Amino acid sequence: MTVDFAALATPGVRSLQPYIPGKPIEELERELGISNSLKLASNENPLGSSPLALEAAQRAAAELHLYPDDIGFRLRQRLAAEHGVSADQVLLGAGSSDVISMVVRAFLGPGRNGVFAQHAFAMYPIYTQASGAECRAAVALPADHPDMPYGHDLQSLAAAVDENTRVLFIANPNNPTGTWLNAPELKAFIAALPAEVVVVLDEAYTEYVQQSDFPNGIGWLGEFPNLIVTRTFSKIYGLAGLRVGYGIANPELLAVVSRVRHPFNVGSMGLAAAEAALDDPSFVARSAEVNHLGLRQLESALDQLGLGRIPSVGNFLTLDLGRPATDCYQALLRQGVILRPLANYGMPQHLRVTVGTEEQNARFISALEQVLKAC
Amino acid sequence: MTVDFAALATPGVRSLQPYIPGKPIEELERELGISNSLKLASNENPLGSSPLALEAAQRAAAELHLYPDDIGFRLRQRLAAEHGVSADQVLLGAGSSDVISMVVRAFLGPGRNGVFAQHAFAMYPIYTQASGAECRAAVALPADHPDMPYGHDLQSLAAAVDENTRVLFIANPNNPTGTWLNAPELKAFIAALPAEVVVVLDEAYTEYVQQSDFPNGIGWLGEFPNLIVTRTFSKIYGLAGLRVGYGIANPELLAVVSRVRHPFNVGSMGLAAAEAALDDPSFVARSAEVNHLGLRQLESALDQLGLGRIPSVGNFLTLDLGRPATDCYQALLRQGVILRPLANYGMPQHLRVTVGTEEQNARFISALEQVLKAC
Numbered sequence: 081m082t083v084d085f086a087a088l089a090t091p092g093v094r095s096l097q098p099y100i101p102g103k104p105i106e107e108l109e110r111e112l113g114i115s116n117s118l119k120l121a122s123n124e125n126p127l128g129s130s131p132l133a134l135e136a137a138q139r140a141a142a143e144l145h146l147y148p149d150d151i152g153f154r155l156r157q158r159l160a161a162e163h164g165v166s167a168d169q170v171l172l173g174a175g176s177s178d179v180i181s182m183v184v185r186a187f188l189g190p191g192r193n194g195v196f197a198q199h200a201f202a203m204y205p206i207y208t209q210a211s212g213a214e215c216r217a218a219v220a221l222p223a224d225h226p227d228m229p230y231g232h233d234l235q236s237l238a239a240a241v242d243e244n245t246r247v248l249f250i251a252n253p254n255n256p257t258g259t260w261l262n263a264p265e266l267k268a269f270i271a272a273l274p275a276e277v278v279v280v281l282d283e284a285y286t287e288y289v290q291q292s293d294f295p296n297g298i299g300w301l302g303e304f305p306n307l308i309v310t311r312t313f314s315k316i317y318g319l320a321g322l323r324v325g326y327g328i329a330n331p332e333l334l335a336v337v338s339r340v341r342h343p344f345n346v347g348s349m350g351l352a353a354a355e356a357a358l359d360d361p362s363f364v365a366r367s368a369e370v371n372h373l374g375l376r377q378l379e380s381a382l383d384q385l386g387l388g389r390i391p392s393v394g395n396f397l398t399l400d401l402g403r404p405a406t407d408c409y410q411a412l413l414r415q416g417v418i419l420r421p422l423a424n425y426g427m428p429q430h431l432r433v434t435v436g437t438e439e440q441n442a443r444f445i446s447a448l449e450q451v452l453k454a455c
Numbered sequence: 456m457t458v459d460f461a462a463l464a465t466p467g468v469r470s471l472q473p474y475i476p477g478k479p480i481e482e483l484e485r486e487l488g489i490s491n492s493l494k495l496a497s498n499e500n501p502l503g504s505s506p507l508a509l510e511a512a513q514r515a516a517a518e519l520h521l522y523p524d525d526i527g528f529r530l531r532q533r534l535a536a537e538h539g540v541s542a543d544q545v546l547l548g549a550g551s552s553d554v555i556s557m558v559v560r561a562f563l564g565p566g567r568n569g570v571f572a573q574h575a576f577a578m579y580p581i582y583t584q585a586s587g588a589e590c591r592a593a594v595a596l597p598a599d600h601p602d603m604p605y606g607h608d609l610q611s612l613a614a615a616v617d618e619n620t621r622v623l624f625i626a627n628p629n630n631p632t633g634t635w636l637n638a639p640e641l642k643a644f645i646a647a648l649p650a651e652v653v654v655v656l657d658e659a660y661t662e663y664v665q666q667s668d669f670p671n672g673i674g675w676l677g678e679f680p681n682l683i684v685t686r687t688f689s690k691i692y693g694l695a696g697l698r699v700g701y702g703i704a705n706p707e708l709l710a711v712v713s714r715v716r717h718p719f720n721v722g723s724m725g726l727a728a729a730e731a732a733l734d735d736p737s738f739v740a741r742s743a744e745v746n747h748l749g750l751r752q753l754e755s756a757l758d759q760l761g762l763g764r765i766p767s768v769g770n771f772l773t774l775d776l777g778r779p780a781t782d783c784y785q786a787l788l789r790q791g792v793i794l795r796p797l798a799n800y801g802m803p804q805h806l807r808v809t810v811g812t813e814e815q816n817a818r819f820i821s822a823l824e825q826v827l828k829a830c
Contacts, residue, residue: 082680083650083651083680083681083707083708085653085707085708085710085711086710086711088562088621088651088653088711089561089562089711089714090560090561090562090563090564090567090586091564092564093560093561093562093711093714093715096714096715097714098713098714098715098716098718099718101522101525101718101719104521104522104523104524104525104528105521106524106528107524107526107528119521122521122522124520124521124522125520127520128519128520129519129520133519134516134517134519137516137519137724138513138516140696141509141512141513142509143696144503144504144508144509144512144693144694144695144696144697144728145499145500145502145503145504145693145694145695145696146479146480146494146497146499146695146696147476147479147497147499147689147695147696148479148695148696148698149479149481149482150476150479151482153479153481153482174549174698174717174720174722175719177717177718178717181717185465185468185585186464186465186468187463187464187465187468188465189465189466189467189564189565189587190564190565190587192465203718210560210714210715211465212564212565246463275458276458276463278460278463305457305458306458314522318519318520319519319520320519320520320521320522320523320719321515321518321519321520321521321522321523321722321723321724322519322722322723322724323523323549323719323720323722332458332460333458333460335460335461336460336461336463336464336468338473339464339468339471339472339473339585340468340471340473340585341473342549342552342553342556343473343474343476343552343578344476344550344695344698345549345698347549347696347697347698347722347724347725348696348697349512349696349697349722349724350722353519
């Protein structure tokens with residue numbers, strides 16, 4: 081007896097292509113038969129995590145047989161204080177992608193649509209399609225744009241919105257391009273949207289940004305009832321392995337989104353480590369500084385090599401090889417350096433590199449020089 | 456400007472009532488101003504976790520800044536060997552409820568329906584409704600049934616299935632009733648279902664069961680292409696805080712369900728601890744034995760008190776107070792003993808108690824005696 085389960089799946093899932101994550105070092109080394117490789121593919125913090133967070137995670141191990149605090153009482157209180165909001169404005173997720181998934185499950189489905197920019201984070205279209213809603217990808221700014229090549233095109237995004245749009249996604253800065261929107265342009269854009277469109281402002285990389293006109297969406301919640309800002313502990317806080325993120329919005333919006341939260345969605349060690357990580361602002365500051373210097377190091381090396389790149393304010397940089405990037409990606413792999421190919425983002429000539437420590441960046445540059453000579 | 460976000464939500468979410476989890480001790484003690492309370496409300500393992508699992512979780516803390524292995528390569532290999540299946544038959548979840556949610560998101564939506572038994576695990580209707588599908592709750596066996604009061608009624612379940620049914624949920628044993636189905640009756644029931652109905656066989660408590668005719672659904676996969684068996688590390692393995700569960704099915708079915716898995720859905724510490732927990736079968740055996748003795752202890756004490764109870768093979772027992780249970784629940788709370796009220800399961804006269812250690816059970820029985828005298 082054969083059953084075609086793909087045909088029985090919901091309309092959105094029938095042709096759904098799941099997310100392709102960066103390969104863990106362990107798996108890659110297994111495949112290639114190499115060791116001592118350098119992974120600069122998943123925008124992880126090269127400094128690790130705060131020692132305070134590690135200690136808190138290890139202390140929490142004593143009670144692993146107990147379910148986590150479902151509502152994350154203490155961490156939500158702590159985040160509320162951190163951001164000057166009330167605890168009922170904070171929703172925890174297993175990474176910020178969990179919060180984004182909740183918004184989709186609450187507001188998108190057949191007959192509705194979600195709007196996002198071309199080259200934006202891959203989970204926006206994946207979640208949208210899985211819900212059965214229509215995916216509307218607005219064209220990005222052109223590759224030869226003088227200020228922000230591949231950036232979000234706000235006019236194009238606005239034009240994609242219609243009466244069936246229920247969610248609009250903006251990543252600021254955007255992953256995988258590193259491009260960004262400044263405060264005045266983004267605020268005016270959100271203000272002009274219908275209030276029935278829930279705006280997901282994904283600020284996963286915001287703590288790395290040093291531009292003076294870069295916005296903090298949380299400060300706009302008083303003006304925009306339809307805004308939810310998402311943040312994560314996976315990037316600058318160095319807790320990717322524990323899966324903790326959060327969303328901040330007005331209580332009325334958050335109450336509806338919370339209805340589809342899975343019980344116990346954040347584990348006990350994640351709750352404990354995230355809380356402790358907030359008590360170590362110097363770790364965050366040092367991480368931002370190392371990233372700032374690393375970005376400059378990579379930019380000047382790439383410029384010397386004559387390679388194109390997209391301007392970035394995140395903890396990663398996207399190279400433009402000017403030809404299909406697969407060979408270069410594979411050649412770097414054989415040198416033990418793992419980058420992220422972007423063909424699934426519609427950018428087959430680009431590779432994304434995570435900013436590492438000074439030594440890691442140097443090793444990557446050296447490997448890249450070797451590879452460019454050979455191919 | 457006011458926006459009615461509930462009205463803008465998807466049809467299923469508009470009237471969705473989320474799951475009500477058991478309160479963490481910390482929160483309850485905060486509310487009541489008490490300390491040293493005893494929580495027997497969430498079917499957690501009173502022996503804690505295997506020391507091997509704790510050590511593995513703590514070792515994993517060194518790499519918390521890295522994303523987990525998205526596909527859980529090692530744990531899936533280990534589970535495949537454990538159950539005599541191939542690794543592509545194993546899907547990991549953040550608890551088995553995550554796997555159940557994936558089945559729903561892959562196969563349920565508007566115009567379809569999900570079938571489950573009255574008094575079955577609360578997440579079946581919650582996930583089904585959230586998807587926009589119709590919830591079909593089959594009436595349970597009657598309260599005065601001689602063998603299995605409140606048990607799954609297989610005739611009633613079969614009658615609820617129609618051409619739009621895509622998922623049918625069976626918990627064996629069932630939570631919160633503790634009732635079960637034996638191998639011949641359950642196998643015949645599944646064999647008679649249309650193969651287009653995906654059967655979720657939720658075996659979260661299976662490791663506790665000692666009945667000789669109790670089935671292992673994994674052994675039936677060769678016969679049923681539409682069967683997915685779910686298991687968890689949250690119960691007998693004592694890792695509820697880390698959120699790890701799994702589903703086992705044929706590769707064709709699992710490939711479709713996996714499309715809606717969230718990337719990195721199981722954290723690094725969970726992967727490491729679960730793998731180590733499988734290396735400690737003596738911890739599992741001891742947990743099962745303590746539970747077996749504890750069930751007998753509770754049963755005989757309740758019989759002496761003249762209180763009704765539902766026969767259970769899980770790590771919990773459901774008492775029938777013969778009148779609304781709220782007063783008794785509250786009075787026990789004031790004695791520092793936390794049980795699970797079942798009004799949201801349509802069982803307002805029942806309370807569920809988790810089997811604890813001998814001392815914990817004795818403390819509960821003593822508190823119950825006090826409470827019954829007073830109310």
